[in-house]
Amino acid sequence: MFRRALKSVLPAAAAVLVLLPVTAGAAAASGVAAHPAAAAATAPRHHVRTHPYFTGRVATHRVRLNVRSGPGTGYRVVGHRHTRGLVSVSCKTYGSRVHGNHVWYRLPHRRGYVSAHYVTTGRYVPWC
Incomplete structure (x- = not known):
């Protein structure tokens, strides 16, 4: 056995x-x-950025561009960006229409929204 x-x-x-x-x-x-x-x-010890940010330029003839708490003109103003200044955006979303454009850009770290009518990015920005 x-x-x-x-x-x-x-x-x-x-x-x-x-x-x-x-x-x-x-x-x-x-x-x-x-x-x-x-x-x-x-494991590699370098930092990988999970959310890319895109740079745009404020293109308005006004003195400053309003930064709002939400994607629309009905939201309160939480800040400003100066004319011809650079602004970082993280993504785009739909909101209220500004001169026929209903797209709004969200700023990084959820610091507010700016109308895409007044910002030129020069490249594709992903949807939120």
Whole structure:
């Protein structure tokens, strides 16, 4: 009985031992760490920006552009941007119409909204 068990278990154990170093070497070669702490130690330490910001220029003949708390003229004014100044925007959304344009840009970190009628970005800005 012992011999029969030894004959069936021994080849399976040998196969596991033969494959074990190969899979460990493949994991090391592919850059996959075996332990979570080792994975954290080998991870790149540079900061990846998750939300890109786009730069636009205030294009109005007025003295300043109103920054509002929401995407519409009915929202309260929370700040201003000067004429010909640069403004960073994170995304665009629909709001009330300003001279036929109903698109508004949201400022980074939810600091307010400006009408797209008065801002030129020169490139595609994603929707919020």
